Every structure is written in C-alpha cells, then in structure tokens.
Amino acid sequence: MKIVLAYSGGLDTSIILKWLIEHYNAEVICFTADIGQGEEVEEARFKALKTGASKAYALDLREEFVRDFVFPMFRSGGLYEGYYLMGTSIARPLIAKHLVRIAKEEGAEAIAHGATGKGNDQVRFELTAYSLEPSIRVIAPWREWDFVGRPQMIEYAALHGIPVPVTLEKPYSMDANLLHISYEGGVLEDPWAEPPAGMFRLTKDPWEAPNEPELVEIQFEGGDAVAVNGERLSPAELLTKLNTIGGRHGIGRVDLVENRFVGMKSRGVYETPGGTLLYHARRAVESLTLDREVMHQRDQLAIKYAELVYNGFWFAPEREALQAYFDHVARTVTGTVRFKLYKGNIIMAGRRSPLSLYDKSLVSFDEEGGYDQADAEGFIKLNALRLRVRAKAQPRD
Incomplete structure (x- = not known):
C-alpha cells in the first residue's frame, strides 16, 4: 500500500509516519508545504526520510498561498466570530490540493493527515480532498490509534528515536x-x-x-x-x-x-x-x-x-x-x-484614493456643495411615517 502523508515534522506527523509504516505495512511518501513556516521545511524533509519515508516532497507554495488563497479571502473582509483572520483555515485547502495531486502522480491509494478527531483540520483536509478527488481514501490516525494524548506520543517518539519539538515542559502545539x-x-x-x-x-x-x-x-x-x-x-x-x-x-x-x-x-x-x-x-x-x-x-x-x-x-x-x-x-x-x-x-x-466617493463639498459645514439642507425635512418625514402611524394606533404605555 502506498500513502501520501501531509507531513510537518512536528510531534503528530512524526509519530504518524512511523505508525503508518508499522500499522499498514505501507510505503509512505511525505509532503511538506512551504507556506512560510521557515527553515523547518527542509528539516522536515530530511527528518521524514530518516524516519522511514520512501520519498519526501518539500514544495515552495508561498506565492500561491498568498496570491490564490490569502488575498481572495481578504477581499471578502471576513473574520470568523469577529476576531479570527483564519490563518490556519485558509492554509488547509492549499495543502490538501497538492496532497491529492501528488497522490495521483505517485499512484498512491490513500492520503493521510495529522489532524485530530476533535478538531477542524480533519474536516478541512478531507472536504478538500473529496472535492478534488471523490474516490480518494483518507487515513486519519487520530481516529484509529490508541494514543490518548501527547505524553504517550512523546514516549512513543523516544522509543523509536524520533526527535520532536514538543516537550512535557512546553506542551502546546504550534502551526x-x-x-x-x-x-x-x-x-x-x-x-x-x-x-x-x-x-x-x-x-x-x-x-x-x-x-x-x-x-x-x-x-x-x-x-x-x-x-x-x-x-x-x-x-x-x-x-x-x-x-x-x-x-x-x-x-x-x-x-x-x-x-x-x-x-x-x-x-x-x-x-x-x-x-x-x-x-x-x-x-x-x-x-x-x-x-x-x-x-x-x-x-x-x-x-x-x-x-x-x-x-x-x-x-x-x-x-x-x-x-x-x-x-x-x-x-x-x-x-x-x-x-x-x-x-x-x-x-x-x-x-x-483616486476612486474616492468622499466629497468634501457635500459633507463640509462651510460649503453647500449642491446639497439643499431643506430636503432633509421631507426625507425624515417619509421615514417617520410608519412610526407615526404606529404611535397613533398603538400608543406606548
């Protein structure tokens, strides 16, 4: 069996690479997307090969990421729940897009990712994969294996000699x-x-x-x-x-x-x-x-x-x-x-802006600018009509 794994080199995917080889007796090809995370991209590629991957891709997708995903998203003006600029959300479809492409080129039967069964990323990866390749098989180890949490995974990594960036003293994850x-x-x-x-x-x-x-x-x-x-x-x-x-x-x-x-x-x-x-x-x-x-x-x-x-x-x-x-x-x-x-x-x-709709002469207190202030009276009365009708028919207590 041949599997293409979305690989970051972090704790989860480092463990997953070894686990897929052992559990599925599979040939695992790793794919790391360079979307601006830094020097760790090339480090991840070497680490993947050292941990057992048959092949490791590291693709520079930074321009595609910003041009075709970040900028279109920003044109919407959207924020999730009023605060979040969706930095993780917008990266997942790009990664999954190339994950599926590499799987096709390599003749792989499946793709795999390191998203947990509790999070959003599993949905993002898999919705993208199925949108682009309806028959693709997706393996999500977090939904299959017996590890309960990261302390057990750190033990597994130590047992197999896999270096990981997360420790029990610094147990938060980063993306x-x-x-x-x-x-x-x-x-x-x-x-x-x-x-x-x-x-x-x-x-x-x-x-x-x-x-x-x-x-x-x-x-x-x-x-x-x-x-x-x-x-x-x-x-x-x-x-x-x-x-x-x-x-x-x-x-x-x-x-x-x-x-x-x-x-x-x-x-x-x-x-x-x-x-x-x-x-x-x-x-x-x-x-x-x-x-x-x-x-x-x-x-x-x-x-x-x-x-x-x-x-x-x-x-x-x-x-x-x-x-x-x-x-x-x-x-x-x-x-x-x-x-x-x-x-x-x-x-x-x-x-x-050369396309500005702001007209200083219209808004200025010192200029008329073609605006007749007397027109405001009719505007207000028309907008108040339904309010006045309601007030007469249904007086407030």
Whole structure:
C-alpha cells in the first residue's frame, strides 16, 4: 500500500509516519508545504526520510498561498466570530490540493493527515480532498490509534528515536505560515491561563516594542495590496514585509475561545501582524471607495463566507459563488493608507484614493456643495411615517 502523508515534522506527523509504516505495512511518501513556516521545511524533509519515508516532497507554495488563497479571502473582509483572520483555515485547502495531486502522480491509494478527531483540520483536509478527488481514501490516525494524548506520543517518539519539538515542559502545539502562527493545547486549554511568557514568535510584547511610533503606507490596486512604503512587492514578499513591520510593534495578537465546526469550544492564541495591518488597511480604503449599500451587503455576506472558510468549504460552490461577488466589489479598492504603529496599536494617519466617493463639498459645514439642507425635512418625514402611524394606533404605555 502506498500513502501520501501531509507531513510537518512536528510531534503528530512524526509519530504518524512511523505508525503508518508499522500499522499498514505501507510505503509512505511525505509532503511538506512551504507556506512560510521557515527553515523547518527542509528539516522536515530530511527528518521524514530518516524516519522511514520512501520519498519526501518539500514544495515552495508561498506565492500561491498568498496570491490564490490569502488575498481572495481578504477581499471578502471576513473574520470568523469577529476576531479570527483564519490563518490556519485558509492554509488547509492549499495543502490538501497538492496532497491529492501528488497522490495521483505517485499512484498512491490513500492520503493521510495529522489532524485530530476533535478538531477542524480533519474536516478541512478531507472536504478538500473529496472535492478534488471523490474516490480518494483518507487515513486519519487520530481516529484509529490508541494514543490518548501527547505524553504517550512523546514516549512513543523516544522509543523509536524520533526527535520532536514538543516537550512535557512546553506542551502546546504550534502551526505557522506566512499569515500567522497559532498556539493551542496543553497549558492553553485553560481559558483563564495567560499564555506562557516567551511563547510568541512573530510579535514583540507591546510593552517592549519601540518607544517611538512608526509610519507605514500600504497601497492597494484593484482589490489587492501591491506596495508597502512605495515599494512594489509580490504577494508573499508584501505579507512578509508587513509581518516584520507589524511584529516589531506588537501588532496582531489575538486570544479567543472559538466555536469549532465539530461542535465544541476551543481556546486558540494567534499572532497575525501582517494580516492585521492588511485587514485594517483594506477597510480604510473601502471606507472611501465602496458604496454604502454595497459595503453593508458585503459585510453581511462576509460572515457566511468566513464560516465557509473556517469550516473547510473552500472548494464548495457556495464559497466560489460568494468569491465572484467579493471580487467584483473589490475592483474599486484602490488607494493608499497610512498608519502609525505604536505598542500594539494601529493608529490611522491618513487615507486617499483616486476612486474616492468622499466629497468634501457635500459633507463640509462651510460649503453647500449642491446639497439643499431643506430636503432633509421631507426625507425624515417619509421615514417617520410608519412610526407615526404606529404611535397613533398603538400608543406606548
């Protein structure tokens, strides 16, 4: 039997690789997606081969990740449950897409992943796989084996000489990519517990950030960010630069209890410096260029879109249909935003757009601008008509 495993080199997938070989008597091919997690990508490839993989892929998908997944998601303006920028959610369909492709090319009978039976990632991986290859077989060891928790897995790793980055003294798990780093599990499972000191990797503690604010300008064209401080960059380069700028000022930390798709609440801690800057910059440009009703409608639909992305329905027809709407709306998102960053705060310092709907002469207290203030009386009376009728027919107590 031949299996292609989505392999990170972390605790779970390191154990799974060995377990698949032993339990299924299988040839295991590992696939590691480079989506910006750092040097560990090449380390994971070597580790996979050393642990028993017959072949190990390590593909640089950073530009595809930001261009074809992160940027389209950001065009929606969506946040999951008002806070989460979905850094883990949006990476899974990309990984699963290439996992299925490699399985086809290698003639593998199955794919495997390291997501637990309690989490969202199992849904995201498998919904994507079945959307792209309906007959694919999926193996999810967390739903099959006898390990109860990570302490047993650490023992198993020691028994087989497999080095793992998680210890009993530091028992939280991490997931990193160009958009964010997530932390969950272990000591973080208590919502009352503060994240351990020194846990964060992308962002400085805000109180230790520079004592002087920094100005940053972000430029958008036709819906996507294209430049930072006047320098035009590719999507992945742009997000990387914003991560560096935002990170040194402590931008983008989120600690929340969220509702998983499978039905339970979980506590996650995230740091998304560049993504947070992009989100706020986009909204600033949109405040100038989007029609009121379009913006309000977009924001209503963004809630549903965020749920679809979070729950793993990236390749579902309803997400694709909404994407077409958001892409249409985003065509006028062109302009430049200037922020002042200071100790975890994003402070607006200016915004402008050649497509701006903002008309100073209309809104100014010092100019008429073609607006007759007397017209407001009829507008108010028409809107008050039903309220007056109700007040007469059904007086309040």
